[in-house]
Amino acid sequence: MDTIRMAARHWDHLNPIALRDVTGSEPYTLDRRDLTPDLWTETDLDVAETSFSRYVQARAAGDDRVIALPLFVMRGFRHRCIITRADSPLDSAEALCSKRIGLTGWGDSGNTWTRAVLREAGVGITEAEWRVGALTADHPVMDRIGSISVPANVAATENDEPMMDMLERGALDAVMTPFMPPAFYEIGSPFRPLFRDSQQAEAEYFARVGFVPGIHLIGVRAELAENPGQLQELMDLFSASKEISAARRNKLLDITPWHNEVLAATTRIFGQDWMPYGWSANALMIDAFQTELVEQGIVTSRLEASDLFPYQLEPSQPLEKVSA
Structure with missing residues (x-):
């Protein structure tokens, strides 16, 4: 059984993957980086955090070596x-x-x-x-x-x-x-x-x-997409990791002395999940980003949604995980 090799920056919501607090059917490693990995040039990687803009530019240029999943691991207001x-x-x-x-x-x-x-x-x-x-x-x-x-x-x-x-x-x-x-x-x-x-x-x-802008997402090497079931498992792996991280953050991680109040205010304004995974929760944001790339001259024309995201996946059943 081949090991799936992944890399991403030190996002808190990916720690459960790195710590193996959530598992799938395939063995994997997650290399945590100070800088964003490069799935196009780092041939030893199968899955990696990827710039949304770079991905769209690559697909617009006909480069289909990387396929993105609607897993936006970096989001933020600007x-x-x-x-x-x-x-x-x-x-x-x-x-x-x-x-x-x-x-x-x-x-x-x-x-x-x-x-x-x-x-x-x-x-x-x-x-x-x-x-x-x-x-x-x-x-x-x-x-x-x-x-x-x-x-x-x-x-x-x-x-x-x-x-x-x-x-x-x-x-x-x-x-x-x-x-x-x-x-x-x-x-x-x-x-x-x-x-x-x-x-x-x-x-x-x-x-x-209606959204918090998505900045980086998860890309996979095209060969991995030959097994759509593997892509769904990746969706569920990252979703379970985010869920565990959120539960622990509410209990154990005080980023600020006003942590509880800040989280409560965030929920009142943005709902329970301000960084949702999956196609349906991100389709509007993805469309808006394509508009900006064209209007700002980064790419010359929009791509069809099916060309940009050939696998418009949603999180499904939770994977095996430890208690938060």
Whole structure:
């Protein structure tokens, strides 16, 4: 019996898989990474966390080596991901019209969703100056635009200067980033979120669109899809892991002294599960993401749902698992 080799970042809701608290019929390993694995180049992997944007781009280019399952293991609102200087007068998406905005990668899924926030506010791609680069000096220098055709108002940062340095000295008006720089958490930080109340902005967004944006999902090597039963088992494996993680988090993991109140408020606004798995719960979000990729010039046209997700699976019966 072959071992299924998987890799993903250190998401709390995947720990039960890594710890083998949930099991399937096939043996597996889960390699936990600091960076997102690359299923296209890491030939020793069968299953991996994958950028949603990169996956759509690959499928649009006719590359069918990877097939995604509707398992969005990374989700998040993006209003909070726009930061500015603490003394900046800017406090809305509309205020970024004609401003200088830095971001960590042009085609990234998260930044695509963040630009959607600006597009909704009337700030299109051509209505700002964009600089793409490393967030801080600790981040690796790399090509963060890639082969995507971008307009003239999009360019890499000069001399690889870290964007937080540029923001602090006034060379940028705002920066889009999925993860905050260390200085953001310091007392007296020189940075703050663009939105004065990002939670309110995000709750209003959710009320309009009905979803929390999906950023990374689970991809499988195409050869594995020759056994649809195996794909269903993967759906159920990840679903059981998320269920165990949620139960333990409610009892054992205090992320903040206000943990109970935060969880209760989250449920009141977003329901019992703000990161649902399966096709039906994500079809609306998937459609909206394709719209953004086309409107922002990341891909030239939409794909049929059956081409993008050949297996529109839903979680089924729980797998064998230990008690939470």
